[in-house]
Amino acid sequence: MPVRVKVPSVLRTHTGGEGQVDGDGTTVREVLEDLETRYPGIRARLVTGDGALHRFVNVYVNDEDVRYLGSLETEVGDGDVVSILPAVAGG
Amino acid sequence: MRADDILGAVGNTPLVGIQRLSPRPSVRLWAKLEGQNPTGSLKDRIAVAMIEEAERSGDLTPDRTILEPTSGNTGIALALVARRKGYRMLAVLPDNASEERVRLLELYGAEIVSSPADKGTNGAIEVARRLAEDPRYFMPFQYGNPANPRAHYEGTGAEIVRDLPEVTHLVAGLGTGGTLTGAGRRLKEHRPDVVVVAAEPELGDLVYGLRSLDEGFIPPILDESVLDRKLLVSAEDAVRATRELAQREGIFAGISSGAVLHTARRVAEGLDEGDVVCLLADGGWKYLSTRAWTGDLDRAADEVGQTLWW
Numbered sequence: 099m100p101v102r103v104k105v106p107s108v109l110r111t112h113t114g115g116e117g118q119v120d121g122d123g124t125t126v127r128e129v130l131e132d133l134e135t136r137y138p139g140i141r142a143r144l145v146t147g148d149g150a151l152h153r154f155v156n157v158y159v160n161d162e163d164v165r166y167l168g169s170l171e172t173e174v175g176d177g178d179v180v181s182i183l184p185a186v187a188g189g
Numbered sequence: 190m191r192a193d194d195i196l197g198a199v200g201n202t203p204l205v206g207i208q209r210l211s212p213r214p215s216v217r218l219w220a221k222l223e224g225q226n227p228t229g230s231l232k233d234r235i236a237v238a239m240i241e242e243a244e245r246s247g248d249l250t251p252d253r254t255i256l257e258p259t260s261g262n263t264g265i266a267l268a269l270v271a272r273r274k275g276y277r278m279l280a281v282l283p284d285n286a287s288e289e290r291v292r293l294l295e296l297y298g299a300e301i302v303s304s305p306a307d308k309g310t311n312g313a314i315e316v317a318r319r320l321a322e323d324p325r326y327f328m329p330f331q332y333g334n335p336a337n338p339r340a341h342y343e344g345t346g347a348e349i350v351r352d353l354p355e356v357t358h359l360v361a362g363l364g365t366g367g368t369l370t371g372a373g374r375r376l377k378e379h380r381p382d383v384v385v386v387a388a389e390p391e392l393g394d395l396v397y398g399l400r401s402l403d404e405g406f407i408p409p410i411l412d413e414s415v416l417d418r419k420l421l422v423s424a425e426d427a428v429r430a431t432r433e434l435a436q437r438e439g440i441f442a443g444i445s446s447g448a449v450l451h452t453a454r455r456v457a458e459g460l461d462e463g464d465v466v467c468l469l470a471d472g473g474w475k476y477l478s479t480r481a482w483t484g485d486l487d488r489a490a491d492e493v494g495q496t497l498w499w
Contacts, residue, residue: 153407156389163389163419181421185407186309186392 099124101174103133104181112140121180126157127170129180144182145170154185196273199226199233200344204352204466207438210450216457217464219353220434220450221345224442224472228265228293231345231470232331235367236266238340239329240274249327254279256326258317260310260364261290262471263331268297279326281317283309289475309392311406331365332408338371346375349466356383358460360453361468362445363387363419366411368468373415387419388452390427390445392494420455422448425490428481430454435473435482443471444481444493 103121105113113119119137123129127145134141144155149170151157157164158181164172174180192198202225211218223231243249254277257267264280271278278299282290285306294301302320304313314332321328331337345368349356359376361368373385424444431447434440446469453467473482479493 158421161391161421163387163421165413166416166418181391183391183421186311 099174099176099178101129101176101178101180103129104179106183108184109140109143109182112137112143124173125168125170126159126164126172126174126180129174130170156183156185157181158183194273195227196237196270199237201348202226202231204349205440207434207440207450207467209437210433210454212454212458213460213462215462216460218450218453218457219356219464219466220438220440220442220446221349221466221468222440222442223345223468223470224446226266228262228269228297229472229474230262230266230443231368231468232262232266233269234340234344235331235334235337236263236270236329238336238344239331239334240267240270240276242334242336243327243329244274249276251275252325253327254325256317256321256328257281257331258304258310258313259331260313261286261294261475263365264299265290265293265297267329268294268299271299272297279320281313281320283313287475288478293475314406331367332406333410335410337365337367338374338410338412341368341371342375343371345468346372349376350379353464353466354379355464356380356466357463358384358386358453358456358465359468360386360388360449360456360465362449362470363389363411364445364470366408368470370410370412370415372468374412377415384417384456385415386452386456387416388445388448389419389421390448391421391423418456420452422451423490424494425486426451428490428493429486431473432482432486434469440469441473442469443473443476444479445470 101121103119121129122132130141203222204219207218207220226233255271256279258281268278280294280299281302283306284303304316376383427444427448430450431444449467453465481489
């Protein structure tokens with residue numbers, strides 16, 4: 099499934115400066131693996147050695163945080179938007 | 190309502206219907222107006238709770254200065270409590286905080302230390318932590334202080350249960366996590382099937398900065414097990430909903446309240462029926478200089494995106 103991926107400024111060194119790139123897959127994990135084939139090194143910034151999402155990285159599918167859905171196994175559909183953001187505090 | 194002094198006027202905020210903004214007639218939307226607190230935000234609750242707890246425990250003595258990293262509201266609330274109780278107060282504030290926040294801190298007698306805008310609230314926390322090594326300072330540290338969620342458990346959450354026993358959903362902004370953790374826990378004790386939803390701002394690139402993904406910060410008091418959903422809200426959607434609150438319900442609230450309303454409507458669209466409480470964290474006063482209510486929406490959203498609205 100083709101999806102749009104929004105990339106935070108801190109990761110744009112991997113994408114040649116692009117803030118939005120195309121991705122493909124049926125789950126968030128597959129999309130990140132697909133990105134890795136074109137933007138080597140990006141996956142390790144987001145996923146730990148154990149295959150879990152890095153603690154300080156938030157990933158959203160259509161603005162919904164995947165940690166409260168199916169985490170990296172969250173399904174994505176045609177035209178979905180996957181957003182990657184660093185965790186920040188407010189207050 | 191009568192109180193011995195201004196600190197006694199904290200909390201017990203109104204819960205008002207905002208049905209004109211509900212996408213479905215069978216889903217009732219309610220707004221809890223935290224802007225009605227003395228300094229205009231829900232942070233008055235935690236400021237009083239944290240300072241009075243520190244006085245009881247002996248951590249805060251009259252010779253110590255209160256120090257806190259803050260995007261504004263907590264610092265302003267602590268400055269009021271400090272003034273009222275006779276403490277000195279130092280706020281560490283990112284230097285893109287709105288002019289109104291700086292003026293309010295000064296008005297209550299707080300001193301201000303600036304931290305770099307491009308490091309956001311995380312940067313203010315770093316600066317404050319270094320300063321706090323000096324024992325003359327007492328740092329309540331809202332991100333790690335159990336009195337923060339407790340104030341929302343005993344206050345905010347209990348008030349919602351009292352005023353709306355049939356509550357099905359709570360939507361609030363995610364900053365320190367104190368509101369969602371405390372009020373959410375109280376609501377789930379009342380009704381285990383209450384759904385707790387966090388609204389999170391999509392901040393501008395400037396605010397995210399070039400932060401390494403390894404130096405992120407998750408507030409220690411945030412209990413993620415209380416949350417059922419977390420939704421990201423763009424500055425544009427937040428500003429649009431903030432305008433609608435004013436235009437259709439006559440409610441003058443801050444930009445994060447727009448983010449909460451936007452999220453609540455998204456939740457409501459997926460429901461057959463329910464009673465959804467939107468926690469509107471502050472009033473609109475501190476955002477007037479952003480022109481969030483006037484002129485072109487894109488420009489307003491752009492402007493808000495570059496300032497600190499969370």
